[in-house]
Amino acid sequence: MNTNATSLPVWANQENLKGITGPALIILIMAMMILPLPPFLLDLLFTFNIALSIMVLLVSLYSLKPLDFASFPTVLLMSTLMRLSLNVASTRVVLMEGHTGPDAAGKVIEAFGHFLVGGNYAIGIVVFVILVVINFVVITKGAGRIAEVSARFALDAMPGKQMAIDADLNAGQIGEEEARRRRAQISQEANFFGSMDGASKFVRGDAVAGIIIMLINVIGGLVVGVLQHDLDFATAAHNYTLLAIGDGLVAQIPALIISTAAGMVVSRVSTDEDLGEQVVNQLFSKPQVLLLTGGIVGGMGLIPGMPHFAFLLLASLLLGGAHMLKKAPVAVEAGILPLAEATTLSSQEASWDDVTPVDVLGLEVGYRLIQMVDKFHDSELLKRIMGIRKKFAHEIGFLPSPVHIRDNLELKPNAYRITLKGVEIGCGEAQPGMMLAINPGRVLGVIPGISTQDPAFGLPAVWIEPALREQAQSLGYTVADSSTVVATHLNHLIQIHAAELLGRHEVQQLLDHLAKSAPKLVEDVVPKMLPLSVLQKVLHNLLEEAVHIRDMRTIIETLADNAAQTQDPALLTSAVRIALGRAITQQLFPSATEMQVLALNPGLERLLLQVMQADSSGGAGIEPGLADTLMRETASAAERQEQIGLPPVMLVPAQLRTQLSRFLRRTVPQLKVLSHAEIPDSRKIRVAMMIGSGA
Incomplete structure (x- = not known):
């Protein structure tokens, strides 16, 4: 005989029975008002009503x-x-x-x-x-x-x-x-x-x-x-x-x-104790209260005409309870702990719970800046940090880790520091209630205040009173409040360190997000054709050179086309950069159809190609004097480009792009190195300056 639960009728299902309990009870209550009930049934219902009220009280x-x-x-x-x-x-x-x-x-x-x-x-x-x-x-x-x-x-x-x-x-x-x-x-x-x-x-x-x-x-x-x-x-x-x-x-x-x-229910305050524990722990926990109450009640019992037995009995109970409460902490101070408590202390060994994970992004503030991050005072800085994460996700293409904010009494009162994986990557000071007037280089006068530097870009600046804001703006200063200063500094740093913020967890989230619209594409490439670690390295290489990864579909499709030929992250990155060429040039030259770029002298270009080939086959590499000249001339040319309002971009052959970009990144971080293959046909190129003409 089949006794499976599926053989039961639908109405016998436990969930269905719970579902019809309410309507059935209301119908029965309405029926009691209309239909006559025998005395025996009334006895049962009155008894149920009393039991229900007691249950409600106990709950x-x-x-x-x-x-x-x-x-x-x-x-x-x-x-x-x-x-x-x-x-x-x-x-x-x-x-x-x-x-x-x-x-x-x-x-x-x-x-x-x-x-x-x-x-x-x-x-x-x-x-x-x-x-x-x-x-x-x-x-x-x-x-x-x-x-x-x-x-x-x-x-x-x-x-x-x-x-x-x-x-x-x-x-x-x-x-x-x-x-x-x-x-x-x-x-x-x-x-x-x-x-x-x-x-x-x-x-x-x-x-x-x-x-x-x-x-x-x-x-x-x-x-x-x-x-x-x-x-x-x-x-x-x-x-x-x-x-x-x-x-x-x-x-x-x-x-x-x-x-x-x-x-x-409505009068109690939420705690981790039920009402009985609350009352006992709070009403009878202080021996002084019991001692005074016992003394007063005992004194009333000694008054002639009072019921002595009742008053003196209660007074003795109160005084005895006070004596027991006073003895309990003395035993603890002497080292005589109850067995359960001693067992608890002895079992508090080190565990993995004691290992605190390092915050990916952290903001530590001195005690005078706590009000700027206080969630109960409608903090403007917290709102700006939320906006920074949204802006980063929109511009770069992935959601960074949350910013963990905490106070640090070791910092100066007005100081703050920004950490990445527990290591400081930036610090500064802010003056709550004051404004920072930043000198962009073309101000018309001096404004009184506390001289300092803009923590994000190192420009000269002055902390001024809010009343001087309009005067500072009229003189050409850029004025920001303290919350904006900290938020701008944080935004600048996470943009610079975007590659380090992209871990495997974030890469997997990117793939899961793309899989919602293109599940087959993701399934075919990762991990069938490429392991997750290679994809992470390619994305890391792109972010290191400030290339956004919003177009994940193009990135994955390009990797799918080239994964059969190579698994080298550097070669795959070059292929992806070519596929993203239009987006890269749009990012650097958003409106102009003509690109004014830096270029290498043909002789220097041939020399560098020979050096790179020799280096790849075990040669000695670039000569120190040539390297110093190349870095110095490139830095000078990039600075002149920035002074005339153009992005410093160098155009080189594809064989040189990766090595030259890595070589110049430390000394000229603002320089972007592109290869000829990355420039779309619709863009016109004009060489604004030639590097190495005197080499």
Whole structure:
């Protein structure tokens, strides 16, 4: 016989049963208001109502934070509807069968009407009214007020909390999943307290309805008993009043319990402890409090006429508790630790959790700059860092690692430093509340302030007061606030070190992103034709020479075309550069159709080709004097190009491009070396300067 779960009917599935529980319960509650119920079923439902209220109270006590019981407003509403439905059902039975005796509406109502108030309906009325007043005036009103204020504060705090989450995400302290979880939690908190504010109105209405229903039951019972069942007035009053009181008490006691649970949920502060642990740890943790309380209570017990035994007994318990609390820390100071605590300390051996990974990108600030990166004060620098990462991803072609921001008390108060994989790559100082006036070289006058240098580009600059900003701009200074200064420095450094920011993890993310639009292309090339390490090296070579890698489709297709001939990253990089030639020239000369470039003297070009060939076959390499002359003349020519507003670009044969670019990179970092094969046919070339004419 097949006993697989698939043979069960659909409605028997556990998830389906959970799904129909809510609608079924609402239908049953509505049915109780319409259909007559026998006394035995009423007893079961009243007992279930009491058990439900106790469960709700216990869950609220053991919840660590309000959202642990996020369904509480719905439970509150459904329990209120159940009590009202039971009131309607029991009222029907009381009026129809009340003349037969006090157990006409079931044993539960009889027990509450006789046992709890001793069969005295006058006492029952007083007790019922007191319970309603406590529930309506004290507990429900207070809980509703707390929920209202909490909902208002939660809504007011939402923008700040959302910005704090964005700041943590940008700083790399949390991931995307954690950020989404926190945003959802903030929204749920606001919805929860708003729902609790509305749900408390149901409980207040339930308390008012309880009084009215009891009065209706008493008056209606007297009318029915005297006029329809020919009972004398005293018998009718006794029977129907006790039944009405029992009915009211059996509904109001669960209502009081659930109202108390509502107050517990909305009034507690979220911690890692449940309510019992919170109260014990905070109320009974200070021996001085117990000592003073015990002394005061003991003094009151010695006053003539006071109940000495009760006061002195409680005072002795308080003083004994204070003595025990004072002894506990002394034992710890003497080195006598409890066994569990000693075991914990002895087991705290070094582990891999103690190995802290190095941040790929880091920003450390002195204590006076902490306000610039404070996520709770709408930090402009944090917003700019977010913008830098987006701009980098748009321009370069991959998303860099988050910038981890932390304070460093070893730095000067106004200093900051930028690190790459734990190593400092830049530092500077910023003056919060002041502006940096940068001299681009053509200012018309001097402005008073603190002389310094622009940390990003080394230009002379002055820290000035904000009131002097317009004056500085009129004199030709470039003015920026302190947040912009730090952000510009960071942006400049990550652009320079883009190649070092591209690790295998980022390369894999690039491939995953490309696979969304061209899955077959990625699948065919990596790792079938090329390993991931070779692709990373090719991309690294491109980024080292400031070539963006946004066009990953062209890069992968070019590698696919050449991977069968070679696996050498240098040769593959040259092939990719040729394929990206249009983008490279567009990046250097965005609008001009004519490219004014530097070129090598033909004689020097032939000499260098011979040297490169000899070097590749084990020769001696370039002669030192020639190398010095080449670097000096190239640096001078590049500087003249920059002075006339042109990018310093050298055009050389393809065989020289890679080696010459690597050779000149240290001394002339701003120079870009292109090969003839990388220039598209639509571009015109004009040699602005020849290098090595005197060689």
